[in-house]
Amino acid sequence: MATRTSIGAKRERARRNTAESILDVAEQLVQSRGFNAFSYADIANTLGVTKASLHYHFPGKAELGHALLARYARRFADALAEIDRGRLPAPDRLAAYAELYATTLRRRRMCLCGMLAAEFATLPKPINEAVVAFFDDNERWLMSVLEQGRADGTLEFEGPAGDTARMIIGSLEGAMLVTRPYGDVGRFNTTVAALLASLEPQA
Amino acid sequence: MATRTSIGAKRERARRNTAESILDVAEQLVQSRGFNAFSYADIANTLGVTKASLHYHFPGKAELGHALLARYARRFADALAEIDRGRLPAPDRLAAYAELYATTLRRRRMCLCGMLAAEFATLPKPINEAVVAFFDDNERWLMSVLEQGRADGTLEFEGPAGDTARMIIGSLEGAMLVTRPYGDVGRFNTTVAALLASLEPQA
DNA sequence: GTCTATAGGCAGATAGAC
DNA sequence: GTCTATCTGCCTATAGAC
Numbered sequence: 421m422a423t424r425t426s427i428g429a430k431r432e433r434a435r436r437n438t439a440e441s442i443l444d445v446a447e448q449l450v451q452s453r454g455f456n457a458f459s460y461a462d463i464a465n466t467l468g469v470t471k472a473s474l475h476y477h478f479p480g481k482a483e484l485g486h487a488l489l490a491r492y493a494r495r496f497a498d499a500l501a502e503i504d505r506g507r508l509p510a511p512d513r514l515a516a517y518a519e520l521y522a523t524t525l526r527r528r529r530m531c532l533c534g535m536l537a538a539e540f541a542t543l544p545k546p547i548n549e550a551v552v553a554f555f556d557d558n559e560r561w562l563m564s565v566l567e568q569g570r571a572d573g574t575l576e577f578e579g580p581a582g583d584t585a586r587m588i589i590g591s592l593e594g595a596m597l598v599t600r601p602y603g604d605v606g607r608f609n610t611t612v613a614a615l616l617a618s619l620e621p622q623a
Numbered sequence: 624m625a626t627r628t629s630i631g632a633k634r635e636r637a638r639r640n641t642a643e644s645i646l647d648v649a650e651q652l653v654q655s656r657g658f659n660a661f662s663y664a665d666i667a668n669t670l671g672v673t674k675a676s677l678h679y680h681f682p683g684k685a686e687l688g689h690a691l692l693a694r695y696a697r698r699f700a701d702a703l704a705e706i707d708r709g710r711l712p713a714p715d716r717l718a719a720y721a722e723l724y725a726t727t728l729r730r731r732r733m734c735l736c737g738m739l740a741a742e743f744a745t746l747p748k749p750i751n752e753a754v755v756a757f758f759d760d761n762e763r764w765l766m767s768v769l770e771q772g773r774a775d776g777t778l779e780f781e782g783p784a785g786d787t788a789r790m791i792i793g794s795l796e797g798a799m800l801v802t803r804p805y806g807d808v809g810r811f812n813t814t815v816a817a818l819l820a821s822l823e824p825q826a
Numbered sequence: 827g828t829c830t831a832t833a834g835g836c837a838g839a840t841a842g843a844c
Numbered sequence: 845g846t847c848t849a850t851c852t853g854c855c856t857a858t859a860g861a862c
Contacts, residue, residue, distance in 0.1 A: 435845075456659045457745040459837060473846050475839065530741060534797075538733060538741035540804050542660040552804050579817070586801070587814045591790070594737075594797020598789070601743050601755050611790045614782070618821050638827075662855060676828050678857065829862070837854075844847075 439477045441467060443488050451529035455485055455539050455547075482544040489550040492532045493557070496520075500561050510569025511616065514588070517562070518612045521592045525608055530600060534593040559585045569619075576621040584619070591615050642680045642690075644670060649691050654732035658688055658742050658750075685747040692753040695735045696760070699723075703764050713772025714819065717791070720765070721815045724795045728811055733803060737796040762788045772822075779824040787822070794818050 445466045449458035460471040460481070478484035503516045524531055533554045540548060562585035569575030577584045595611040648669045652661035663674040663684070681687035706719045727734055736757045743751060765788035772778030780787045798814040 431845085438845080453744050454657070454659060454742055456657060457742065460839085461836075469845095470847060471838085472840080472848080476845060479839090481838070534800060535741055537800050537804050538738055539657055539660065541656050548804065555801060555804070578820070579813075583813045583817060586810060587794070587798075587817050590798035590801045590814050591794040592797065593800055594795065595790070595793035597737060597740050597796055597800060598758060598793045601740050601751065601758070607789060610782075610786045611793050614786060614790050617781070622825070634827085641827080663857090664854075672827095673829060674856085675830080675858080679827060682857090684856070827862105829860100831859090831861100833856105833858075835855080835857105838852095840851080841849090842847100843849100844845105 446488055451532050454535055485547050493554050510565050510574045513565045525596055558589055562588055575619050577619055646691055654735050657738055688750050696757050713768050713777045716768045728799050761792055765791055778822050780822055
């Protein structure tokens with residue numbers, strides 16, 4: 421049968437590249453405008469193809485969104501793994517983590533999951549579940565950094581590490597959210613500096 | 624001429640009440656679903672009137688949104704004035720401020736301006752300007768509380784009060800944003816507790 | 827003030843040719 | 845894989861009767 425597994429490797433690569441291009445454009449649109457504020461027509465016009473063509477790669481908007489989120493979560497996990505690879509002290513890992521957000525903001529984008537969290541009440545269930553999973557992953561990673569930092573004395577905070585992890589995620593997402601209307605990254609940076617400083621051990 | 628000033632006071636009141644009801648429903652929809660995810664049809668169905676009737680009170684969605692924001696900002700300012708009226712110590716004022724957010728969250732809503740900040744790139748200019756003005760107002764109020772607290776020794780923080788004010792706004796907005804997918808207000812409360820504790824003078 | 831009726835556009839989606 | 849053509853439905857908005 422003429423399934424995808426039987427088509428040539430070259431074509432398969434082309435198909436994947438098209439799909440990736442679609443996700444690239446969709447990602448930019450969702451992160452800057454929101455899931456409910458972009459259409460297949462937007463992507464089609466940007467790429468110079470028709471809407472029908474997009475439906476070949478992603479049957480519907482829900483599937484596109486889910487694929488988008490899966491890729492985003494994978495990349496984010498890779499970025500965290502890359503930070504870990506450096507074997508940096510805990511405070512430096514936190515700074516590197518915050519820098520991931522700053523980079524997104526400099527591209528005038530909101531965190532994908534922060535945007536989707538705002539639209540949560542209107543999204544398909546699979547997308548919602550992936551959003552929660554994303555935050556859970558972030559929380560776990562931060563918890564381990566925080567606990568390590570507290571153990572070796574490079575970080576200082578009270579209560580469960582999970583609470584502080586949640587506070588960090590919330591603060592970074594919120595700083596992004598409020599900063600974007602001002603278009604001023606400095607606004608974000610001062611908040612991050614204050615946040616990281618509050619976790620430093622008292623002299 | 625048959626302007627609004629010439630109609631009876633009774634009718635004028637009825638008109639205002641209808642307009643208020645429309646704003647009530649719109650507010651609920653925007654805060655839970657977003658400006659781009661509700662329609663005149665949603666409001667009309669909820670109130671049991673037709674879409675055309677809504678257009679009598681608010682010519683278009685942009686005007687409705689602007690009126691909504693104006694009312695919200697006015698009420699928020701009133702709430703802040705009410706907090707000031709109590710002449711509480713600075714830390715208590717901050718707690719009361721955070722409680723405004725908590726109340727919104729308990730009603731399963733996002734801060735109106737936090738939601739609109741997410742959708743910023745897609746909104747009419749007048750709405751965007753009102754969103755920025757709202758955050759500016761909040762920042763000013765927090766600044767004065769923070770400075771007063773630092774002066775009388777009830778609060779402790781480093782750097783300009785404006786930076787800490789921005790951090791507080793961002794943290795509260797972000798905590799709301801991330802908490803909503805979990806539907807667990809406790810998540811929000813732990814962040815707020817940590818935030819307020821970090822501003823307490825060191826023992 | 828609220829209604830019916832309707833315009834005009836864009837959304838997401840599908841069928842079928844190439 | 846991408847196209848043209850088309851469907852259906854919902855959107856914002858308006859005209860005009862009551």
